[in-house]
Amino acid sequence: MALELRPNCEWCDRDLPPDSPLARICSFECTFCADCVATKLHNVCPNCGGGFAPRPIRPSQEWRPGLCVTKRQPSTRRVHLSHSEGDIAAFAARIKDIAPEDR
Ligand SMILES: [Zn+2]
Ligand SMILES: [Zn+2]
Numbered sequence: 001m002a003l004e005l006r007p008n009c010e011w012c013d014r015d016l017p018p019d020s021p022l023a024r025i026c027s028f029e030c031t032f033c034a035d036c037v038a039t040k041l042h043n044v045c046p047n048c049g050g051g052f053a054p055r056p057i058r059p060s061q062e063w064r065p066g067l068c069v070t071k072r073q074p075s076t077r078r079v080h081l082s083h084s085e086g087d088i089a090a091f092a093a094r095i096k097d098i099a100p101e102d103r
Contacts, residue, residue: 005058005074009033010081011040016055018074023055031055031079042096046081046088051100 003025005018009032016023022034026045037043037052045052062068081088095103 002072003056003058004029005055005069006031006079007074007076008078009036010079011036013078013080018058018069019060021054021057024052025055026050026052040092041088042092043100044092044095046083046091049091049095049103051103 006016006029008014008016010030011032012035014022014033016031016033024032024034024037026048027050028045028048030045030047032041032045032052034054041052043051058069058072058074059067060069062071066072083091
């Protein structure tokens with residue numbers, strides 16, 4: 001199963017196409033933009049409490065058979081926050097000072 005390349009930031013809904021260098025994901029593929037991760041989430045995923053990493057960019061060219069963004073297409077299902085902004089702020093405040101590897 002391939003990484004699910006989600007089309008938008010869950011917080012600000014900006015488009016994050018598969019070649020975007022701004023996409024950030026947690027280990028469960030929750031997807032946000034770099035700005036929201038830095039300024040709103042403080043590197044705390046509001047869904048799981050984990051940290052974020054840059055989302056790898058799937059190659060646009062088919063270097064190996066079947067393994068490119070046109071053969072393994074990104075998701076088109078937009079995902080939106082499932083917690084309130086107040087809840088997320090409190091959640092991040094509680095967790096952000098713990099390094100992701102210690103959470
Ligand atoms: Zn965003
Ligand atoms: Zn998460």
